[in-house]
Amino acid sequence: MHPTEQAAIPTRVIGLISGTSVDGIDAALVEISGTELDLKVELLVGETYPYPGEIRERILAVCAGEAISMAELAELDDAIAFAFAKAAQNIQIGHQPATLIGSHGQTVFHRPPADRGLETGDWELGKKTRLGYSLQIGRGALIAYLTGITTISNFRVADIAIGGHGAPLVPRVDACLLSHPQEGRCIQNLGGIGNVAYIPPRRDDWLAKIRGWDTGPANSLLDLAVQHLTAGAKSYDEGGKWAASGTPCYALVEQWLSQDYFHLPPPKSTGRELFGVAYLHECLKDAEPYQLSPADILATLTELTVASIAHSYQTFLPQMPQRVLLCGGGSRNLYLKQRLQLLLPSVPVLTTDEVGLNADFKEAIAFAVLAYWRQLGIPGNLPAATGAPCEVLLGEVHQSQ
Ligand SMILES: Nc1ncnc2c1ncn2[C@@H]1O[C@H](COP(=O)(O)OP(=O)(O)OP(=O)(O)O)[C@@H](O)[C@H]1O
Ligand SMILES: CC(=O)N[C@H]1[C@@H]2OC[C@@H](O2)[C@@H](O)[C@@H]1O[C@H](C)C(=O)O
The missing domain is CATH 3.30.420.40 (ATPase, nucleotide binding domain)
Structure with missing residues (x-):
């Protein structure tokens, strides 16, 4: 189906994010239609699911720069993916099921790019430049498996790979809504x-x-x-x-x-x-x-x-x-x-x-929109906001089994 035909049919999408406050998972179940300037989003339900105390403590410690072994990181990654999948399951109770999840995950590290002001061609790995790096954990493949719903995650990496900050990503959605x-x-x-x-x-x-x-x-x-x-x-x-x-x-x-x-x-x-x-x-x-x-x-x-x-x-x-x-x-x-x-x-x-746009769930709604755009082949970054040299498709797709 052509993307514009596909966009005419409302898609039920779940947006998930836990932000830098690490207060819990914001989940939004939305119905989306249109593409960009004709984008329509209806929030069906928004919920915040607090993290279990122990997970929150561990995330905050990692964010504060405490050392963590790879084995501990793997455990934390999966504990977060389980919590996100649970949030996605809970928010659908009493509603028609969703067909797509956009999961931002949990940021545990963010480093902006260095050497600002370089031209695109100057980005050379291992030379004088240093790309940004941003790590969101709660792996999308596991969320897709646990929920049975195609899940898009790792939204920031494509923008960062071409020299952008990978953030903020919400401005393009804001502009449309x-x-x-x-x-x-x-x-x-x-x-x-x-x-x-x-x-x-x-x-x-x-x-x-x-x-x-x-x-x-x-x-x-x-x-x-x-x-x-x-x-x-x-x-x-x-x-x-x-x-x-x-x-x-x-x-x-x-x-x-x-x-x-x-x-x-x-x-x-x-x-x-x-x-x-x-x-x-x-x-x-x-x-x-x-x-x-x-x-x-x-x-x-x-x-x-x-x-x-x-x-x-x-x-x-x-x-x-x-x-x-x-x-x-x-x-x-x-x-x-x-x-x-x-x-x-x-x-x-x-x-x-x-x-008319819910202030508590706008970020969760935005990641539902970014996932929807990914599926339609519409770029999600705004180069003026992230510093990337061009628009790119954001997010990695994990098909449901
Ligand atoms: N009723 C309230 N009064 C005062 N502050 C509040 C209230 N409700 C929430 N907050 C503040 O908002 C914070 C959570 O905001 P929010 O959920 O938007 O952050 P986040 O999504 O984690 O962060 P980010 O946008 O940086 O990723 C809380 O930690 C608290 O400081
Ligand atoms: C790396 C990361 O998670 N950045 C967040 C954070 O929280 C607010 C601000 O810093 C923003 O740039 C970004 O989140 C929103 C969702 C964004 O990308 O637009």
């Missing part, structure tokens, strides 16, 4: 790490002007600080209430904003390798002379997140958006949202819920 005829929009994801898709008004050569990059920490430092300040009793600050009772220390925010990452021009990507435990401990050391209360520390880290986002828009966008649409868990942090609005006074800051 959230563009507006008159309005320039920033779709700001607030997961462990933040990333943005800038979508100009949908006219003339708008596609060429779409941009995307990782903005830096969103909740990663905040969550780690909450765990540190409560000796592990709490994992995050519900609604940002604790932070809201503190006062940001602007001198520290200024100091922290001088970090190289925030000044690097896009395309760029990052992860817990940079904005993780060691980074938080540096921040806490910097804060000592100011004798801040725990609430002040959280307010100051929140300010770092929002100031780095606002600063990156002001510095790197061709023009400011007319609207910011938040998604990801941080969109539920009302204090963070309020602070971002204060820094962007002339731009309404809303959530994607308010334009």
Whole structure:
């Protein structure tokens, strides 16, 4: 069947992802039709399945750079694949079965490419250049076998192999689902790490002007600080209430904003390798002379997140958006949202819920779309966002048995 004929029939797809917060598996069961600009996605059900505590601890340890043997890595890989397969099975209960799974897996390592600015022809293995490397575990072949559903996984590797960052990948999906005829929009994801898709008004050569990059920490430092300040009793600050009772220390925010990452021009990507435990401990050391209360520390880290986002828009966008649409868990942090609005006074800051796209499951939905595109032969990366020299098909296909 021709791809456009195939796209006319809605396909039932499951999108699965566990992000940099490592809080659990976000699963979305969706019905998709169309191709790109006529893409239609209906979310039938979205669920988050928390990881068993022991798996979460092991993932966080690996992400923090702890040594792991190959045998332990193999075990963790399969434990994650089992958990993802279970999530895929559970989400279909009470629904017509899905025919395709897009599984992002669990990122345990992400290294952006070095030697930025080289031309395509300059990428030579073993010479002066170094490609990026990004490892998502929870092998797709096992998910396909356990669920009996064709599964697409390893979405980042093809983009990285041609010199891209392999991230962020969601901007192309955002552009198809959230563009507006008159309005320039920033779709700001607030997961462990933040990333943005800038979508100009949908006219003339708008596609060429779409941009995307990782903005830096969103909740990663905040969550780690909450765990540190409560000796592990709490994992995050519900609604940002604790932070809201503190006062940001602007001198520290200024100091922290001088970090190289925030000044690097896009395309760029990052992860817990940079904005993780060691980074938080540096921040806490910097804060000592100011004798801040725990609430002040959280307010100051929140300010770092929002100031780095606002600063990156002001510095790197061709023009400011007319609207910011938040998604990801941080969109539920009302204090963070309020602070971002204060820094962007002339731009309404809303959530994607308010334009009809579920803010909690947008990433899971995006990986369902990327899998669907893979099956139709449509590339999933946006070179302006990943830095790759061209578009490529994303994902490895594991047929069901
Ligand atoms: N009600 C809430 N109030 C405050 N913060 C919240 C709330 N709900 C979720 N969060 C924050 O959002 C985080 C989870 O966000 P999300 O699930 O989008 O991250 P992720 O998908 O793991 O990350 P990434 O997008 O970087 O891959 C939690 O760790 C927490 O910090
Ligand atoms: C390597 C990796 O897993 N990166 C994630 C992470 O979480 C947010 C940000 O950093 C983003 O670049 C990316 O995820 C989303 C899903 C993306 O690729 O668009």
